[in-house]
Every structure is written in structure tokens, then in C-alpha cells.
Amino acid sequence: MLPPIDLRSDTVTRPTAGMRRAMMRAPVGDDGFGEDPTVRRLEEYVADLLGQEAGLFLPSGTMGNQIALQLWAQPGEEVLLDAEAHILHYEGGAPERYAGVRLRPIPAVRGLLRAEDLYAGGAMDWEVRTRLVCLENTHNRGGGAIYPLEPFKSLVDRARALQLRVHLDGARLWHAHVATGLPLSAWSGQVDSVMVSFSKGLGAPAGSMLCANQEAIREARRIRKRMGGGMRQVGILAAAALYALENGHLEALAADHEKARILAEGLAGVPGIRVDPESVETNIVILEVEDHPVEVFLARLAEAGVWMVPFGPGRLRAVTHRDVSRKDIEEAIRRIRRLLRRG
Numbered sequence: 352m353l354p355p356i357d358l359r360s361d362t363v364t365r366p367t368a369g370m371r372r373a374m375m376r377a378p379v380g381d382d383g384f385g386e387d388p389t390v391r392r393l394e395e396y397v398a399d400l401l402g403q404e405a406g407l408f409l410p411s412g413t414m415g416n417q418i419a420l421q422l423w424a425q426p427g428e429e430v431l432l433d434a435e436a437h438i439l440h441y442e443g444g445a446p447e448r449y450a451g452v453r454l455r456p457i458p459a460v461r462g463l464l465r466a467e468d469l470y471a472g473g474a475m476d477w478e479v480r481t482r483l484v485c486l487e488n489t490h491n492r493g494g495g496a497i498y499p500l501e502p503f504k505s506l507v508d509r510a511r512a513l514q515l516r517v518h519l520d521g522a523r524l525w526h527a528h529v530a531t532g533l534p535l536s537a538w539s540g541q542v543d544s545v546m547v548s549f550s551k552g553l554g555a556p557a558g559s560m561l562c563a564n565q566e567a568i569r570e571a572r573r574i575r576k577r578m579g580g581g582m583r584q585v586g587i588l589a590a591a592a593l594y595a596l597e598n599g600h601l602e603a604l605a606a607d608h609e610k611a612r613i614l615a616e617g618l619a620g621v622p623g624i625r626v627d628p629e630s631v632e633t634n635i636v637i638l639e640v641e642d643h644p645v646e647v648f649l650a651r652l653a654e655a656g657v658w659m660v661p662f663g664p665g666r667l668r669a670v671t672h673r674d675v676s677r678k679d680i681e682e683a684i685r686r687i688r689r690l691l692r693r694g
Contacts, residue, residue, distance in 0.1 A: 354656060355657070355658055356675060357658045358658055358659050358671065358675065359659060359660050359670065360551075360672075361551045361670045361671070362551055364550075364552075364672050364673055365556075365674060366554065366556050369594060370594045373591065375587075377586040377589070377590035378586060379584040380584065381583050382581075382582045382583055383576075383582070383583055389589045389593065390408050390585055390589040392593065393589040394408055396596070397592075398562045400536065401535050401539040401540065401545055402536030403539065403562035403563055405567075405568040406561065407560065407571050407572060407575060408559075409546075409558070409575060409580055410557060410580050411557075411558075412546055413442045414575065414578060414580050415546035416437070416485070416520055416546055418561055418571050419485075419544045419563075420438075420446055420452055420518070422567050422570060422571060422574070423483045423516040423543060423544070424452045424482040424483045424516075426450065427479070428453070428479065429452065429454075429480060430454050430455065430483045431470075431483070431484045431485070433456065433463070433464050434462075435459070435491075436487055437492070452483075461496040461630075462490035462491075463498055465502060466502070467509075469506065469513060470513070471514065481515060482515065484516070485518050485519075486506070486520065487519075487520040487522075488524055489524070489526050489527050489632070489635075491522075492662070492663075494631070495634055496630075496632060497632050503538055503541070507541045507542065517543050518542060521538070523548070523634075524539060524547050526552060526604055526633040529601065529602065530605075545561070552600075552607065553596070555592045555594075557588050557591075558588045558591070606677075608671075610675065610677055611633065611635065611671045613677065614636050614669060615631045618636075618638065618684060618687060623640070623642055623691040624639070624641065634672065635670050636668070636671075637662060637667070637668055638666065638668075639665055639666055645665060646661070648667070651690055652690065655690050657686050
């Protein structure tokens with residue numbers, strides 16, 4: 352059996368030795384009372400990075416997105432988002448179950464909505480009220496696409512004109528920052544709320560954060576408790592996120608982007624696979640499989656020791672991360688080429 356090269360997700364990374372030491376040594380307190388000093392330091396630090404007033408440490412990014420829906424929309428109201436959004440596809444029907452909102456998916460190229468896509472219903476009594484726009488940067492199903500800043504600003508301005516709130520699913524916002532050199536706040540400082548993840552790319556074992564204004568975060572704490580997300584001496588997890596941010600894990604994302612481009616370029620033109628290297632902006636590569644059902648091809652890939660995930664009809668996703676090296680990527684390319692030569 353060949354040693355596996357795991358390209359399923361950037362969530363499969365393991366804490367580094369330094370991160371584990373930081374977790375062991377972290378000062379802790381009861382976060383339910385707001386008394387965990389490590390959590391408070393992380394919340395203040397990240398809120399400042401994102402250009403927001405306050406932050407709330409959470410178990411997961413899904414919880415952060417779902418709290419945002421409940422902050423800005425009431426049951427029976429409408430939320431606009433792109434048709435490929437994580438909130439729509441990968442959060443288990445939570446918007447309908449917990450927020451009670453109606454999602455209005457809008458087709459968009461690579462998941463990036465445009466200002467002209469927005470509208471606001473509710474002028475007439477029989478129309479559902481539109482309250483919120485949800486954006487995603489970078490975009491998962493869009494192949495790691497980055498929101499260009501000027502269209503992003505135009506979209507937020509349009510939302511404001513329509514009196515709509517804006518939430519940003521920024522689980523991989525770190526990647527947009529590193530790839531463009533723009534500050535995180537260039538995007539997140541414009542919106543009403545933003546969620547970022549520490550377990551994607553940065554290598555922390557768990558944890559995300561929701562940032563917004565002080566009043567919204569006070570209410571978000573109540574919603575977090577209601578959803579079962581209240582935590583106690585959780586500074587041991589917050590310490591992992593702080594370690595990543597303060598010890599080069601953020602800057603190291605540039606290497607993940609390079610590895611993704613190497614993978615795409617190495618597979619471009621290989622018979623049986625379609626991939627566009629020019630579309631690879633960050634650490635996600637989308638492959639289109641020809642001549643094989645995706646499930647069959649995935650099984651054959653696994654036998655060759657390359658792990659990916661299905662990503663819709665005829666599509667696979669590969670994600671590069673800190674636990675796969677450039678040599679691993681080159682080996683993955685060789686294995687896939689051999690596999691396809693065998694037919």
C-alpha cells in the first residue's frame with residue numbers, strides 16, 4: 352500500500368509541536384463567564400485584524416454562519432446568496448432549521464455575486480422581506496476564487512442602498528489576504544459580520560470566530576449558548592489559533608497556493624482530466640473527470656494513494672495544505688498520470 356497523499360481538505364492538518372506546547376501552556380478560565388484570558392486575547396486580536404469591534408470564539412465555522420443568519424434575519428425572511436454557497440450546500444439545512452429563513456440562491460460565476468444581482472423583496476404585503484446578503488471569500492465551490500475588491504465594494508454599497516445587511520463567510524479569507532497582499536479588513540471591514548476559520552489552512556485543531564459590532568457580539572453569545580456552543584476552559588484551543596497567527600502559519604499559505612498551481616499545471620493536458628491552471632488562485636484545484644464515473648475514479652485514486660473528494664457531477668476537489676509538501680504534490684501527479692495511462 353502506497354503512503355497516502357491526503358488532498359481531501361485543508362482541515363486534515365495536525366497541530367505542530369510548537370502549537371501543542373502553546374496549547375499546554377495556555378492560561379485558561381471559564382469562557383462562559385468571559386474569563387478565559389487566552390480566548391479574550393484571540394478575540395481582540397482577530398477583531399482588530401478584521402476591522403471589526405468585537406469577536407466571539409466558536410467551535411466551528413458553520414456555527415458562526417448560522418449565528419450571523421439569526422442576528423440579521425428573522426424567521427420567514429429571506430437571505431440572498433450565490434447558488435454554490437457553503438451555507439447552502441454544506442451546513443446540513445441549518446438555515447431553515449435554526450434561523451427559519453428562506454435562502455434565495457442566485458447563479459454566479461465561480462460563486463461571486465455582482466452588485467446587479469441584488470434586490471430587496473418585501474415592498475408589498477405578500478412579498479417575503481429580504482434582509483441579508485451572504486458572501487463567501489475565498490469561494491469553496493468556486494475553486495478557491497478570490498472576490499476582487501472593487502466588485503466587492505460595489506456589491507456592499509448596493510446592499511446598503513437596499514437596506515440589506517451583509518455577512519461574509521470568510522472561512523478562507525486568510526488565503527485571499529495572502530494571495531493579494533491586501534489587508535484582511537479590506538473585505539471584512541466593510542461588512543456587518545464576518546466568520547473566519549482557524550482549522551482551514553492555519554492548522555489549528557478546531558475553532559472559528561465571528562466578528563461584528565459590540566452589540567451584535569453580545570447577542571451572538573446568547574445564540575451560541577442556545578445552539579450548544581458555550582465553552583469553558585477553551586483557551587487551550589484559542590492558543591492554537593494564536594500560535595498559528597503569531598508564528599508564520601498565515602504567511603505560509605503562499606506555499607500552499609504554489610503547490611496548488613503545481614498540481615494543476617502537472618495535470619493539465621493529461622488525457623482523462625480537465626483542469627484550468629489559470630483558475631487556481633489559492634489552494635483549491637477542481638478537476639473534471641472524463642470517461643469514468645467520479646465514484647469509480649475516486650476509488651482508483653485511493654488505491655494509488657491519492658485522496659480527494661467528490662465535488663458535484665464529474666468533478667473532484669483537491670486542496671493543498673501545510674501537511675503536504677511540494678514533493679508530495681509531484682508524487683501525486685506521477686501517480687495520477689500512471690493511473691490514467693493504465694486506463
